[in-house]
Amino acid sequence: MPPRLASFDAYRGIALFLIGLHELLLLDEVAALHPDSPVWQFIRFHTSHVPWSGCSLHDLLMPSFVFLMGVSMVFSINARQARGDTRRQLTQHAVLRALGLIFLGIFIRSISRQMTLWTFDETLTQMGLACLPVFALAFCSMRARALACASFLLLHWLIYALHPILPPHADPTAWNTPAGWPHDFTGFFAHWNHNRNAGWAFDVWLLNHFPRTAPYVGWLGGYTTLNFIPTISSMILGLIAGTWIKNNSTPVRRLVITGVAGILLGLGLHYGGICPIVKHLWTPAWVCLSGGICMLVLAGFHQLMDVQKHSRWAFLFIVIGMNPLAFYLMRHALEAWMAEAVHRHFGTRYVMLLGPQMQSIMTGVPSLLFITLVVYWMYRRKIFLRL
Template identity: 25%
Template sequence: MSATTIKPKRLLSLDVFRGATIAFMILVNDPGDWGHIYAPLEHSVWNGCTPTDLVFPFFLFMVGVSIVYAMESRKASGENQSKMILTALRRMVILMLITWCTQMILRWNFDLGKLRLPGVLPRIAMVYFICTVLYLKTSQKTRDWIFVIALVGYYLLMTLVPVPGVGYANLEPETNLGAWVDRTLLTPDHLWRSSHTWDPEGLLGTLPAIATGLFGIRVGTWLKRRDRDDTIKTTWMFTYGVIAVVAALVWDLFFPINKALWTSSFVLYTGGLATITLAMCFWLIDVQGYKRFTYPFVVFGTNAITAYVLSGFIPHYLNLIKLGDKSIYQTLFQPYFSPVNASLLGAIFIVAILWLVMWIFYLRKIFIKI
């Protein structure tokens, strides 16, 4: 990793969208008490989609949008494609190593035989690399076909291919085709620690996750066009978003919206909502110029990966601090509020602490790049 003191020129609405997503991610990942959480701040049990389920696909969508802006800037500077692909490969490897090292440090367990290999950052890393290669090496028409083939192909795999040892295709947590692939290739010891029989960021689910990144590339390419004015861009983004959501709700009737499986309907549903949200941000911030409220989100958005990594460490070590014989949460929140409100305020406290750290980075113009 390297740090630069030069603030890059960015699409402000994208930074705000990214920053708001990161802030919400920290909020839902660090409640004061996991036993007391408001329903919208929890993941859906299986099928369905809560606001919390939007965080990860929104971030992958923004990875796709960012690829367009980053690659076009680097093309303009004269950088060749081979170097850009090698840089993307290096970033993918570093993101994976960060995940695995963080996991071992936080658990203080350096047994590689028990290391969970899939995860949020590894999936982001793979999607980033593959989508970068596709953006540099294919046309938009080809990427559109890859998008369709990925979604339809994944649907056919998950609903028609019999699962070895089970005998029939199904969409249940432990017996679907993706779970079998993960147990076979990665082995149970390297899967999600809560079950070791399946993983919500498994290998097969990376295929539709790539489609989420391609969705973002499609929107980013549209935003980058110079032959359309901003009103037309915004209108069509809303239109694309609504069409995707409607298509997702139809597909949901026979291939349910499901984050853990990253179903094709989930890709369309979350991609459509992300497009609508970005369109709103773009219109309000970049077109109409409403920027006063953006600062808190930009602080997170310009150092998103750093904020994500620190969100694993800072809450962990804050919980080790004792005030007498109680934690900070047990001292400041638990005695004075109802269980769910105390839990929510504890999460907001963590968001505030992390924001202060990222604010210091922002003031010093330190933007950590991988």
């Protein structure tokens, strides 16, 4: 088996490209201006997160990154061991990588802020918090990994299920809950309501110990620091999948069976009244559903690109996927600068070419193209940003 498989990079590159489409072109906001168009409403649903419970295409992008980090960890450790790295050196690298991801996530959240925004729910930060336990499990048996995956999910479920159900806020907007919020659960699922749950209560306690411009009262998206616990399980699923691909000559069957089982389990937990599917809280039902989908997607890419060798169509995505950190950081750090540059150099006539409703698309296309070209330039010169 080759040391680097095209399927991993293509899958990761497609996820990054879709994030760029959403964040730079603001397709969901454009779609909101076309409420009578079924096509635009389909685009709107799948280029934004569902309000609370459920799943869209955009919701699956972060789980894909987390899952693929577990997959790539298998090959990264194997490559370092082949170079002669000791367990101590591997551990030191894992610790430094975890710290780097944590603080990069905080840096991203602090862009355009008056001071450092201490929060631990950004994608990179969550991956940094989760990666050390998964690194330790990389040296354990499959049975130990499966048991750990289930244990972290059970722990997260217990934290929420045993926490008292909290009544609605007297002034929801003061706690970053949209006025007239229609997505609250009733009954047992009320343990997972927006900004009235165990994770929210933990963050109100934790994050107010850090210097802030104003007291922390809740994140508008409902994300919490405690999401890192089930994120560990999502990454373990990737670790298992990566090991199957590395060590098994026919891993697709295992990936498909496990993927279907994960989807059915996630739906069973939700409709069985045990745990809702809520990506914002990374609930156990969400881990099972999203993990199952990731397994199936990886199985398809692996069969098509690594087994059947049909990878030329995905060259651009492979290039992006080989430098994910560079693409991700440029998307966040250069977004405002690129938008200003487009307006400055292309002018109002270009930005308004398709009308005022489409100006975010006209601004976003050159920005996305610029980032892609930079990543391609880095690829040609073998420059890869790694932790």
